[in-house]
Amino acid sequence: MRYDLHHEEGFRLIPYGFTTPAFLATQALTEAMLEVTFTDSKAFPLEGGVFDFELNIKHHQANGKYTSDSSGKIMHRVTFKRCEGGSLADNFTHLSENGRETWSTRYEPKQYWARNVLPEQLADKPHVYNLGLICNRWLINWSRS
Numbered sequence: 001m002r003y004d005l006h007h008e009e010g011f012r013l014i015p016y017g018f019t020t021p022a023f024l025a026t027q028a029l030t031e032a033m034l035e036v037t038f039t040d041s042k043a044f045p046l047e048g049g050v051f052d053f054e055l056n057i058k059h060h061q062a063n064g065k066y067t068s069d070s071s072g073k074i075m076h077r078v079t080f081k082r083c084e085g086g087s088l089a090d091n092f093t094h095l096s097e098n099g100r101e102t103w104s105t106r107y108e109p110k111q112y113w114a115r116n117v118l119p120e121q122l123a124d125k126p127h128v129y130n131l132g133l134i135c136n137r138w139l140i141n142w143s144r145s
Contacts, residue, residue, distance in 0.1 A: 001049060001116040003036040005078065005131070014105055014132060018090040021109060024132035028080060032131075036066065036074035036114075045072030050117035055131070056110055065117065083108045086135035102141035108133045 007013060008028040016023055026032055038049030049068040055078070062078040086106035094101045110133050113126040 001036065001038050001051065003034070003051065003053075003114055005112060005129070006033040006035060008032055011134075012094055012103065012137075014089050014107070015092050018092055019107060019109065019132060020087065021130050023130060024107075024109070025129035026112075027107075027132040027134060028078075029134040029137075030082070031077055031079045034062065034074070034076040034078050036068065038068040038072045038074075038116075045070070047072060049074075051114055052117050053112070053114045055112045057133075080133055083133050083135040086133075089132075091140060099142055099144045101139060103137055104140045105137045106135040108135060
């Protein structure tokens, strides 16, 4: 089993080391895509694989068990409510075709993890990942390149 909670599409990411914790595996403002792939020992798709997903946001609708389809996949759009306040990340600069943009961001650090639902002795130990839930972002400086 492999899985990924993808960053929100079209979103400028806060660089590594500009937040606490330093690495945010996923960053999102309103949504992220959960993608899971189950395969057998010969890398063929595995239908009926059960995946248990947990996001440490109380009563979040994405928490729970999912089952893979005939292609061995689970695709689920995870949506988030806007957060208020949050921690201030270090400002970062993005170079675009229009110029140099400096951004300031407030975010809430959250965690997520998942496990393959197998008998205990065969199950992988879940790894905890960090999610940066973006509360607010604003442009603080812009200049032409």
